[in-house]
Amino acid sequence: MQAANLIDLDDVVHHAGGKPILSVAHLSLPPGRHGLLLGPSGSGKTTLLHALAGLLVPDRGRLSLLGHDLRAIGDAGRDRLRADHVGIVFQQLHLIHAVSIADNLRLARGMAGKAPDEKGLKALLIRVGLADRMNALPADLSQGERQRVAVARALVNQPALLLADEPTSALDDATCDGVIDLLLEQAALSGATLLVATHDRRLMSRLPVLLELAKPMERAA
């Protein structure tokens, strides 16, 4: 059965160190509707992304991905769901520096338990303009090239949902535009729905705000 929404979320609350760090009343995201999770630092954007990716289980609330209740399916189920349907671009990129960029992508398939797909991998590297650097180590690339590797890695398993955490923070306007163009273009080519968590209000001109989060104190106020 095909779920109507990629994401359905109701009354999700999460705490850390006894303090609330995330509180979301409702969020639904149908496939293909790219958007922003906007909020200042500390408002719980990353926590929400992690919850959507099944990397953490919120203390309470209902959270489903592609119709799967993330609270109910257990650790292994969340790992499987993430491997099959979610790609993540981290703020710090977190490429694996011990291996080449092609191996970063191969590893992403391997870790997701998927068979190697050299043809698909090369096509993806051509798409992000790195086909000629595929054997380079991440340390040998520019920041922009690394960003492209991170996006390619997030898309190598053809996820339904592409999550990007603060992809444009500390970038100048031109670079910021380049990154969001890259994300939108690659998400479109892969058929993935892009959800960007950011505090960068410049992106509001490029993507609709699906949810605006506030800091817990502001919420209390």
Place this chain on the structure above:
Amino acid sequence: MNMLGLSLAYLRRRPLTTGLNLLLLALGVALIAFLLLLERGLENRLSRDVAGIDMVVGAKGSPLQLVLSAVMQVDVPTGNVPLAAVEELRRNPLVRQAIPVAMGDSFGTYRILGTEPAYIAHYGGQVVTGRMFEGPMEAVLGAEVAASSGLGLDGALVGSHGLTAGGEAHADMPYRVVGILARTGTVLDRLVLTPVSSVWAVHDHHHPEDKAPPTTGDHADGKAHEHGAGEGHDHEHAHHHDPDHQHDHDHDHDHDHKHDHDDGDGAAGQASSDDREVTAILVRYATPLAAARLPREINSQTSMQAASPAAEMLRLRALMGVGLDAMRLLGLVLVLAAGLSTFVALANALQERQYDLAVMRALGAGRGRIMGQILTEAMLVALAGTVLGIALAHAGVAALSGFSARARDLGLSAGQFSVGEVWLLGLSLLVALLAAAVPAIRAYRTDVSRLLAKG
């Protein structure tokens, strides 16, 4: 890219740490594996040399020394026994075979052994060139002796006094090579074999007053063996031989053989042509009953002693075992040190790579896979270190066999592997597993979300 490829990539990125861990483990494994190979070689040699010999009869003294000298040909004899004892034993219905051995001289580092063709037959020796010895001063060479000396048929060899190289040469009494034996992997290979009469002839020529074979130990090590009273007889070989004393052919060195046999058999009390002696008698029992009766009878009723090679070899193994155990312990300490070093390296690596592991989780890898990644890395080091160690041990054996005849004697072969080496691999993997367990569990328990949220 799979876990194995990633582990190799991580190991390559830390060449110094990886290399040191490998080396530490390899040295420990090499030491233990080398000892295993050496021990097995020694064990095989002992088994081959004592095979089929149920009892050794010789002069009173240390039974281990008697077995080592008369069977293994590595120690000095305890003394001599009357030749008449050979015939007496042969008449005993409990005895299937009694083979006399007489020694006292050597050829280079090899012993010249006076005996009978039955001795050669006992070890399965076959004359491949020439014939068996028949008369005095005829010699049949063991395969190792022939190979290293280069002597062929009709070649002459001169024995020298004593059982170690460097003794006085009996140049006027050369042996003639009449046969060469095929390699047997036994003590035969490193002996010059001749009739007992040759040993007497050489000795008579140089010591006309004494009809016994030279009581060799005294000459060999320059010490007197005192076999004291206390068992109803006094059998004393006192070959006072000053090691600094120059040997020359006028035989002015001080030899004093005194054989006092109070048991009245008169076998060698007085030197005469009828009082010939041999160094020892190798005995095979006709019946298992003999084991219970014969040694006791000989030990209590004669001036001789009976020693069981099997029992003495057990004693020898126990004695050697202490040294070998100490060496093994050292090897084990090295293996454990390698385990500790692997643990430290992995713990540090985990700290460095915590984000890598978190990203792998984010890419869909389960906790088990992350644990597997850490364990794979440790196992790779353990496997490589163990293989390297075993290779080092075998290279060591090859090198040792290359330059040491004694090592070749043990039948050591670099191409042979022992079951112990498989166990060693198991031990290394277990140590690596234990070393990796704590880092792996820490990785398993990592809160990926919290870690990634930090940056």
